[in-house]
Amino acid sequence: MRDDVEDDADSWRADRTLDARGLACPLPVLKARKWLVTMSAGETLLVEATDPMAAIDIPHLCQQDCHRLVRQERSADPGRPLLRFLIERGATAQPV
Secondary structure, three states, X not given: OHHHHHHHHHHXXXXXXXXXXXXXXOHHHHHHHHHXXXXXXXXXXXXXXXXXXXXXXXXXXXXHHOOEEEEEEEOOOOOOOOEEEEEXXXXXXOOO
């Protein structure tokens, strides 16, 4: 069972992490965009957010700005929702 936990942690490994927990819309997506602009193509950004709108905004950001949404997850705890997104900076993404 421990190998599964380690494999899961590896799948969330990122070059940078943005803690957007507690921030309301539109701040999580605006901060993610600001960070992604400073990154090189192929680098990854892990975004952790509690705002439910991030579930719509982050995938839209990836599509609009030519990034790849590698993985996303919503915690199973309804009392403490946590959304996680692993984004790979796109090669053709344009600076904002």
